Amino acid sequence: MSIRFQCEQCGHTIEVDDHLGGKHGKCKHCGHSVVVPAPKAEEAGPVLRLRPLAGEEPTEGLGKLLAAPPPLNVRAAEADPRIIAEMISEPDAPPLTPGRPNDHYTVTDPHEFTRVHSSSGPPPxxxxxxxxxxxxxxxxxxxxxxxxxxxxxxxxxxxxxxxxxxxxxxxxxxxxxxxxxxxxxxxxxxxxxxxxxxxxxxxxxxxxxxxxxxxxxxxxxxxxxxxxxxxxxxxxxxxxxxxxxxxxxxxxxxVVKAAVQEKLPAFEKKIEQATSKLEAKADAALGPIEKGVMPLLKTEPEESARHHRSTPE
Known part of the structure; x- marks a missing residue:
């Protein structure tokens, strides 16, 4: 007895002896790790089923549960996948139609796009x-x-x-x-x-x-x-x-402190001399003004006294 199954990776049909059921192996076609399925129940021996009670028949739903699942239909992979020629182009090839991903466009017209691409690569x-x-x-x-x-x-x-x-x-x-x-x-x-x-x-x-x-x-x-x-x-x-x-x-x-202390008396003397000269100049300038103002200050009290005596009580 032999077991026939297909590789999940490449879809290649594999046939092995039934005593290898449940063991691991590799596909000879693609090297993918596979698990040999167990032999079918009909091949291994009689099938044990539950017998319904007397007077009862299994319903349609119960029959679906007890029935064996249908085999999986696995589509075999293509051994030589076709390479789309549109995805590969030479550096100097003319621009392709719009739609290729990772394209950069420069707007040259409101309704037209010009593909901009460089074929020089990174600088040396x-x-x-x-x-x-x-x-x-x-x-x-x-x-x-x-x-x-x-x-x-x-x-x-x-x-x-x-x-x-x-x-x-x-x-x-x-x-x-x-x-x-x-x-x-x-x-x-x-x-x-x-x-x-x-x-x-x-x-x-x-x-x-x-x-x-x-x-x-x-x-x-x-x-x-x-x-x-x-x-x-x-x-x-x-x-x-x-x-x-x-x-x-x-x-x-x-040094600055000693120089200041040495020159401080002379500086103070100069300030005193300048102050005395300033006072003398102020007296000389204010002397004529005081002489002119003093008679006016003396006549004002006399006029106020005369006005006070002439006023009836």
């Missing part, structure tokens, strides 16, 4: 080398600038501690570190600004370096991308200015 590696190198350089310069900024902040803290506690060694060390780190940040920032146009293309980078005033046009049209790098580069001058101010105050404060 050597053409991308300048741009990739500029991106690598800009990324490393940005990392160096960020670490220099962190070092500058640390040295500023040392300057603050040395200034508050009057530790000259710590103040000098912090000031030297701030100046060195921020000057390095300035050079790295300028190099980073130069490398940014090269990230776009080699032509843009060379135009910024060689064509006069082109950098102004480039930066003005791309200011949203350039402003952060420009602000960080220019901001490297601020810590240097703060350190210079701290040094000036720390070094010149005693």
């Amino acid at each position: 590696r050597w053409q991308l080398f300048p741009t990739l190198s500029a991106r690598w350089l800009a990324r490393n310069l940005r990392t160096i600038r960020n670490w220099l900024y962190v070092a500058s902040v640390g040295f500023l803290v040392l300057v603050l501690i040395g200034y508050l506690f009057q530790w000259k060694t710590l103040l000098h060390l912090g000031a030297l570190g701030v100046v060195a780190s921020n000057i390095s940040m300035l050079y790295v920032g300028v190099a980073y600004l130069i490398s940014l146009p090269f990230k776009e293309s080699l032509g843009q980078g060379l135009a910024n370096l060689l064509i006069p005033f082109y950098a102004i046009y480039y930066w003005s049209t791309r200011w949203d991308r350039m402003k952060t790098a420009v602000y960080k580069t220019v901001g490297s001058f601020l810590p240097i200015a703060l350190v210079g101010l701290a040094y000036l105050i720390y070094k010149e404060a005693p």
Whole structure:
């Protein structure tokens, strides 16, 4: 006895002995893993059925439940699937009819579409080398600038501690570190600004370096991308200015105080002399005015007294 069944993958008919029923195997045609079905009940032996009770006959619905299920009709797969020629075209072939997925269209007429496609593929590696190198350089310069900024902040803290506690060694060390780190940040920032146009293309980078005033046009049209790098580069001058101010105050404060105390008496004497001269000039200017006003001030009380006596009570 043999068992005949079809492969679920390719539809190939397989015939094996009945003792292999329920075991796993592989299709010789496609290599798909299959399970050998068990032999049919008629071939294995007599079929056991439930006998209805006396006087009762099975209904149509019960008969459908007890009946064996119909065999599945599996359509055999095509051994050599046909390749649709419309889906494959040469790079230089004429455009196909509209409807192919992933197409890009350019509107040339309100009722017509022109297919736009490129057959050149990605550019060669050597053409991308300048741009990739500029991106690598800009990324490393940005990392160096960020670490220099962190070092500058640390040295500023040392300057603050040395200034508050009057530790000259710590103040000098912090000031030297701030100046060195921020000057390095300035050079790295300028190099980073130069490398940014090269990230776009080699032509843009060379135009910024060689064509006069082109950098102004480039930066003005791309200011949203350039402003952060420009602000960080220019901001490297601020810590240097703060350190210079701290040094000036720390070094010149005693000298300035002694000079002020030395020149303060002479300055006060000059102020007194200027005040006395100002008072003399004021008296000389107001003297004639007072002489003219005094008679008027004396006649007004006399007239008021006469008016008071002449008024009946």
